Amino acid sequence: MKENERASQSRVTAQAPGGLFPRKYRWAVPVFLGMGVLIAMLASLCIGAYPMSFAQGARILMHLACPFFTPVNPPWNLKELTVVTIVRIPRVLLATLSGMGLGMAGTALQGLFRNPLVGPDIIGVSSGAAFGGVVGLVLGCPPVGILFFAFCGGLLAMACTMVLARLANGGNNSMILILAGVFIGAFFVALLGLLEFLAPESNIFAIVAWLLGSFVGADWNKVLISAIPTLGVGAVLMTLRWRLNLLSLGDLDAKSLGINVGVLRWIIIGMASLVVAAQVAVSGLVGWVGLVVPHCARMLVGPDHRRLLPTAALLGALFILGLDDLTRSIVRAEIPVGALTSLLGTPLVCFLLWKTQGKGWRRE
Template sequence: MKRNLLFPMLSLLLVLTVAFSLTLGKYPIMLNDIGNFFLMKMFGAGSMDPERYSLLESLLLEIRMPRIIAAILIGASLAVAGTAFQAMFVNPLVSPSLLGVLAGASFGAAFGMVFFKNWIAVQILTFLFGFLAVLFSVGIARIHKGNTILLLVLGGVISSALFTSLLSVIKYIADPYNQLPAITQWLMGGLSLVDGKSLLAAGIPQTASIALVILFSGYLNALSMGDEEARSLGIPVEGIRLALIFLATLMSALTVVLAGMIGWVGLIIPHIARMLVGPDNKILVPASALIGAIYLIVVDDISRMIFTVEIPIGITTALIGIPFFVIILRKAKKGWN
């Protein structure tokens, strides 16, 4: 695909995907009705029965649009975080969960559900423990001398194991009739509980983090060549890596705050984008953001429409991601750029 056409085409595809997704649901809506509604809402043009207008306002602005915006933010955030981690660690098989952020955030959510029973407290603890897990990983890497990348990976393995174990403890002591089902549902991921306040609170830092990673994408090109090569170019490797880890952690933790655990996106989307645009992170990172957003909207549509009951989106992303991961493992033997 020609680069000068890539982003207009992906942007158009995103708009079309959003428009199509707005029509889907237990109460289907025609595209012309959606167009008429937004013309009236934004410009006061046209006419519509007041009851019909009120119904569309509720369906589109209060139910479907927040869910679609959440899918855009989460898909873009996980894809960009995955792209950044794969470049930083020079490994095609890493994902945003590498340093333990998803395990820590999941523990925080479960802890909040058991001991606080307040939705705001649950979201705050989800975010804080996601960051704490990554700080734990980085701390392990900092107290030992040696290969920084290897130590960070090992720190992430230890952190993930620790918080996964703590999550098991929380699940064991949780009320099996009320709290445990809620924790299990949360861990499977879903966009049905997204609301406007949470979307606004998480969306601003997520968007800012995505923009900053795109801004730093030139540094990702240098880091993907290895630390010594990057230092020879005058790049402060440790500082840049920590800044990028912070941004990737921030956006990843906020995805768990919004929708629980949604895996595989940060692993497979960077590869799809790389096959389309090549390894240059200046192009790859924004392309990953757009493709991730489109992908998660489509997956959410499948999750809520394929059966009479909604499937948790984390299950759907796993079912799609696992066969793709098998392909990645096969190609990884040949090397990766």
Template sequence: MPDLTAEAPTTGGEKAPARRRIPQLPLLAVVTLLVALTALAVGRYVVPPNEIIRMLAGQIFPVGQTWTAQEQTVVLDVRLPRVLLSLLVGGGLALGGAALQGVFRNPLVSPDVIGVASGASFGGVLALLLGLGSAAVVGGAFGFGLLALAVVMLIGRLNTGNPILMIVLSGTVTGAFFTALVSFAKYVADPESELPSIVFWLLGSLATATYAKVVTAAVPILLGAAVILALRWRLNILSLGDDDALALGVPPRLTRGVLLCAVALMTAGSVAVAGLVGWVGLVVPHLARLWTGSDHRVQLPAAFLIGGAYLTVIDTVSRTLTAAEMPLGILTAVIGAPFFIVLLARSRNRMWSQ
């Protein structure tokens, strides 16, 4: 399979492009902050951005209160946890997709390929079916997501000939198995009480965002992101192939296993608090690659920032577009699919050629 994402920095000449692209990361960080500030301001109840800045600063520094109690409730209690959660979930899914595309050297790979999303969705659906609380939904999704990863890694060890192919096949089989279990759960669910909540959760939403969910998502997502970002230079070498990576002193199986575990951790954490949100892990890595190039040292942080901003914009549209909030999964598919086609048509040579 051709190397579609790697740009191994092995010589001084190859490092220069990465140095030129590094200043773009602060620009992306500023854009992401501006998107988050805009999301806090807009909605059915508009809050002036200057009041939001003073309000947020007032949580740390002594700032005279010029905002109303209603504005404080809307921003701090309703919108801020939702924006923080969208930044975490979007960034985690995008970073996971970018890492997997580098590991498998395939631009069509997303976090769904390792079966963790399907396993996590079954865990959440099972908790809803049993009538358990929201904490059980989060815990079930997270636990079954890690269980799906364990099954994938176990099956992948049955054949040592082509580890990448075995991981893809085992992920496909595991994902199909848990998807069948989700379908069975929907079949036996009560159509009046249980089925609507299951369907809405599977479509993805941040409507129930709380600070507790932000903490729940932050731990696995930030932990997985820290591992992936720490190994991003090894991903450049891993993208060259197992033989070359081993010759350069990078153990391919161990590195690949650690990266897959980190992606699974982020995916399970994202599904646990937001349900299934598709297309983010597929579309955003291509945006990051177009913006920064194929060097994973810069591409992976860019994917995290762009993913957070992207999902924040989608979530803001979902809660302001109609009176009844539209699920995130619908919007990400409706917007992501045509956008991906445009990217394919306009930049196929730059993104996909060797």
């Protein structure tokens, strides 16, 4: 009897599920990550082919934020001001928004599909957007046209996935939805390959560079295209984040708790698709982020989506900002960020799979 009591006591004092941090301190993780993102954004303004000191970057940023307080003889030159204003700020904002969007989309989809191996790519949106963008490139569209085609391609793929899932079983089975996404994604990849084969030789380099994913050539138009869906969707997903806990229980259970599973599921899929399509449209394919980041966030704060979703958004931003800084600092020529995310993402997922099985998430 005493042994039973001792065993029970030891279980009671066991650490709360998931998360490296004790439950009562987990609220602090997104706060520290938010501060980290701000510091990383500032640091990213100073890294690149034209380096400058952290203090100089901060001074220029202060000047841009409050132009009335600019000193008579500013300690920066016009070139530094131009680099920060025209090149670096749009790029840093674009990387931050892309990371946030992919982190949120991945977390929402993993919770929704009750499957930690699901990523935004799985619903076919990335492949559709990539195909659309390449169509724009082949047709010789200006950058805004390419963005438009990529965005339409992503949404078309999402619509195809939804229609296929609905035709298969009424769209009420998560596994059917994942399968439909895989099939539609594969179909768009096949179309992409065909288009690459048929495209004029002069377009091949541009297509390959775009498909590898990069924030080179970021401008304020792209920032706007990325910001509107990412911030809009982010705001809605943040308010629905506790509902993701309920959806992750399974359809029947969530329904019995009073959740309108069908409507909520399509809202979340639509939102995630919108964010991913916008990201692919502005920066090409940046894979693995939506898969890896939710795992890392779950390790930090546990599976409760109330803390997980903001943590994943901030961690995604930090991840992409860090990798983008690496792409423009490790070698003279810039490495495509999409290649780096895949290169790092694969071993990271393998490591997490080995390390977190039975801790961060579990599938009995």
